[in-house]
Amino acid sequence: xxxxxxxxxxxxxxxxxxxxxxxxxxxxxxxxxxxxxxxxxxxxxxxxxxxxxxxxxxxxxxxxxxxxxxxxxxxxxxxxxxxxxxxxxxxxxxxxxxxxxxxxxxxxxxxxxxxxxxxxxxxxxxxxxxxxxxxxxxxxxxxxxxxxxxxxxxxxxxxxxxxxxxxxxxxxxxxxxxxxxxxxxxxxxxxxxxxxxxxxxxxxxxxxxxxxxxxxxxxxxxxxxxxxxxxxxxxxxx
Amino acid sequence: xxxxxxxxxxxxxxxxxxxxxxxxxxxxxxxxxxxxxxxxxxxxxxxxxxxxxxxxxxxxxxxxxxxxxxxxxxxxxxxxxxxxxxxxxxxxxxxxxxxxxxxxxxxxxxxxxxxxxxxxxxxxxxxxxxxxxxxxxxxxxxxxxxxxxxxxxxxxxxxxxxxxxxxxxxxxxxxxxxxxxxxxxxxxxxxxxxxxxxxxxxxxxxxxxxxxxxxxxxxxxxxxxxxxxxxxxxxxxxxxxxxxxxxxxxxxxxxxxxxxxxxxxxxxxxxxxxxxxxxxxxxxxxxxxxxxxxxxxxxxx
Ligand SMILES: Nc1ncnc2c1ncn2[C@@H]1O[C@H](COP(=O)(O)OP(=O)(O)OP(=O)(O)O)[C@@H](O)[C@H]1O
Ligand SMILES: [Mg+2]
Numbered sequence: 001x002x003x004x005x006x007x008x009x010x011x012x013x014x015x016x017x018x019x020x021x022x023x024x025x026x027x028x029x030x031x032x033x034x035x036x037x038x039x040x041x042x043x044x045x046x047x048x049x050x051x052x053x054x055x056x057x058x059x060x061x062x063x064x065x066x067x068x069x070x071x072x073x074x075x076x077x078x079x080x081x082x083x084x085x086x087x088x089x090x091x092x093x094x095x096x097x098x099x100x101x102x103x104x105x106x107x108x109x110x111x112x113x114x115x116x117x118x119x120x121x122x123x124x125x126x127x128x129x130x131x132x133x134x135x136x137x138x139x140x141x142x143x144x145x146x147x148x149x150x151x152x153x154x155x156x157x158x159x160x161x162x163x164x165x166x167x168x169x170x171x172x173x174x175x176x177x178x179x180x181x182x183x184x185x186x187x188x189x190x191x192x193x194x195x196x197x198x199x200x201x202x203x204x205x206x207x208x209x210x211x212x213x214x215x216x217x218x219x220x221x222x223x224x225x226x227x228x229x230x231x232x233x234x235x236x237x238x
Numbered sequence: 239x240x241x242x243x244x245x246x247x248x249x250x251x252x253x254x255x256x257x258x259x260x261x262x263x264x265x266x267x268x269x270x271x272x273x274x275x276x277x278x279x280x281x282x283x284x285x286x287x288x289x290x291x292x293x294x295x296x297x298x299x300x301x302x303x304x305x306x307x308x309x310x311x312x313x314x315x316x317x318x319x320x321x322x323x324x325x326x327x328x329x330x331x332x333x334x335x336x337x338x339x340x341x342x343x344x345x346x347x348x349x350x351x352x353x354x355x356x357x358x359x360x361x362x363x364x365x366x367x368x369x370x371x372x373x374x375x376x377x378x379x380x381x382x383x384x385x386x387x388x389x390x391x392x393x394x395x396x397x398x399x400x401x402x403x404x405x406x407x408x409x410x411x412x413x414x415x416x417x418x419x420x421x422x423x424x425x426x427x428x429x430x431x432x433x434x435x436x437x438x439x440x441x442x443x444x445x446x447x448x449x450x451x452x453x454x455x456x457x458x459x460x461x462x463x464x465x466x467x468x469x470x471x472x473x474x475x476x477x478x479x480x481x482x483x484x485x486x487x488x489x490x491x492x493x494x495x496x497x498x499x500x501x502x503x504x505x506x507x508x509x510x511x512x513x514x515x516x517x518x519x520x521x522x523x524x525x526x527x528x529x530x531x532x533x534x535x536x537x538x539x
Pocket of ligand 1: 012017035036037038039040041042043044084
């Protein structure tokens with residue numbers, strides 16, 4: 001098992017946002033987390049990255065606790081995130097954003113190699129490498145956020161709503177890319193509003209409701225679950 | 239024409255000082271969205287430390303005026319950098335997650351603390367830098383006789399600014415500083431230790447301010463414990479003029495303000511010298527609150 005969340009609680013001030021969730025991710029899997037707005041999906045990802053702290057419970061990577069590790073040291077452990085809303089550094093160039101993704105690497109050749117295969121994955125970024133990130137289109141910014149997260153050579157990639165606000169054709173291309181990088185051996189946790197596409201791509205899925213995990217199963221099983229169909233897949237399946 | 243050139247170069251020299259101080263305001267604002275009201279006093283500390291080291295170590299006698307002043311400036315830069323580091327640790331870091339107003343009050347408190355500390359240590363009366371450290375000669379530039387010290391001051395300011403620009407725009411740690419100024423959370427996701435970046439900014443800004451303090455001491459000869467107030471306010475104006483948070487903006491704003499002020503004093507009235515700066519501040523706030531170089535890119539959501 002690569003990652004395990006055990007009875008994880010997270011508070012924002014006095015308000016508890018996660019009420020003790022359990023979640024596991026195996027090496028090489030794509031695991032998706034579904035849920036309505038405010039269910040706690042981003043909070044879950046941010047707690048794995050150390051941006052928000054667990055008030056109770058544990059986060060284990062390879063069986064070792066990481067919930068006490070400061071956020072800036074998490075990426076060195078092989079976890080990186082493409083956050084909700086992309087959060088590219090808008091007044092820096094595409095290239096500078098990419099290089100910041102490799103901030104924890106010191107081997108220049110390795111950085112150059114990473115850049116090469118990621119630009120290969122997203123040729124559009126290569127064309128725009130000198131452009132300020134804030135002037136990219138939404139889809140390009142999403143590519144940059146993912147590319148930037150890949151620059152650190154992660155073992156585990158966390159993607160928070162990568163398809164948000166993108167045209168259907170771009171969504172498909174982003175999902176194809178996720179499949180491609182997973183094939184390279186990268187484990188992925190995918191948070192998505194686009195539940196159908198996410199479940200088709202994923203091996204397993206978790207469903208969250210107001211700070212709890214209410215369902216966990218194989219992606220195929222979830223796809224054919226009538227409750228999931230009516231709540232997240234827009235009615236009856238076909 | 240000669241008169242104009244004299245005023246222009248004087249403006250550039252003084253503007254270089256404003257720019258160096260303005261960089262401290264703008265960099266701190268960049269990472270913390272806080273106006274460090276104590277920054278002007280760090281400039282004053284630089285001027286006083288410079289004088290004390292100058293008279294107590296006698297470096298200019300033992301290793302010559304140029305090398306002596308250089309070593310002295312480096313020492314001041316390091317010491318004021320340390321004061322800046324401590325200021326952030328003591329006055330700002332504990333309030334990081336408190337409401338904005340707490341940090342502002344703390345900044346004002348730190349300013350009052352520094353002013354009183356300087357007064358207690360060095361006294362309330364103005365002090366004078368020794369005369370004749372640098373040869374009192376003029377250099378002929380395009381037919382105008384310019385004082386050597388004015389030229390040196392401008393050149394050193396520009397060199398320091400180039401160094402800072404190189405650091406912030408061409409190095410990894412500099413890119414990390416700019417990233418932390420844009421989005422601290424995202425910077426942490428990149429593996430950037432944001433607390434270290436903030437400490438670094440609180441060393442670099444005051445260090446530049448300290449260097450400016452020494453130069454002002456050498457240029458005008460006289461220093462006093464309240465000098466940081468006026469210089470601070472003008473440098474703050476320069477930072478706003480260039481677009482607060484924007485590093486090249488602070489450089490441009492400082493130089494521009496120095497020139498406008500110098501020309502205004504010469505051709506309108508010397509009595510208006512300080513008023514001109516504040517007129518500029520008010521105008522910029524009304525006409526273009528983002529400053530000359532501020533907010534070039536709108537964030538797409
Ligand atoms: N910084 C914060 N401060 C206070 N409360 C927060 C903060 N971030 C999230 N919350 C609250 O925590 C709960 C979970 O939020 P979270 O962002 O994790 O939801 P989500 O499942 O990602 O939702 P969405 O689909 O809208 O992105 C919500 O009730 C939200 O209001
Ligand atoms: Mg979310």
